[in-house]
């Protein structure tokens with residue numbers, strides 16, 4: 001754990017961080033897709049779980065070091081870690097180790113973006129200290145999330161509450177560090193939060209653009225390469241038909257602009273481009289013409 005892959009995007013540098021692994025039910029990850037189809041893409045373990053990365057992203061610009069998503073954190077008990085197969089130990093977690101492996105200190109982060117507030121995306125927003133107290137992991141740093149996501153995370157209804165653990169984000173809110181966004185917003189020149197609803201109503205992707213090159217941190221809109229085909233939609237999504245239309249629109253624009261796709265949960269692949277030649281979604285390493 002703690003490995004880093006980096007690449008340039010225009011004048012920015014992207015660092016794909018390894019914030020650990022988790023294992024989620026394969027059926028839940030692929031919704032209506034039958035197991036004989038999905039298990040050829042990502043084989044399940046004896047508990048029907050598939051391995052998933054928690055690949056958070058650092059974007060280095062002229063003046064900012066932006067962290068997108070924070071993994072699962074260090075606050076959950078053994079039972080939770082066993083059910084979800086969380087492996088992210090480090091100092092205090094693999095996220096911080098990976099930030100250091102990229103050549104920075106966790107204190108160097110100037111801005112945190114949460115694509116949404118599920119436990120495997122915002123768990124590292126807070127940290128349990130050795131004395132037991134839970135505090136923001138990036139004190140003094142602004143955290144950006146859609147207002148809709150913040151409200152949805154606090155509904156606490158029976159269908160969604162298992163994914164939203166208040167100790168991941170409420171201490172950050174109490175410290176006044178959350179800044180809410182409504183809709184599309186350019187947060188620093190070249191970096192834009194794009195609403196990508198469906199997985200949750202307030203879920204967002206992050207578009208990164210520099211010197212004519214674009215990248216998209218798609219987050220849970222397309223969690224792995226296997227989820228590229230339109231109907232391969234997670235059972236976790238609260239509005240799957242909205243996911244379908246979001247995906248259709250996003251992938252159309254991605255093809256047109258030759259955008260680098262960045263996958264948060266793919267167990268093997270950090271990023272790639274969609275081939276405009278293939279009818280079936282096919283990932284290639286080099287930017288197509």
Ligand SMILES: [Zn+2]
Pocket residue numbers: 116118121199220
């Ligand atoms: Zn999620």
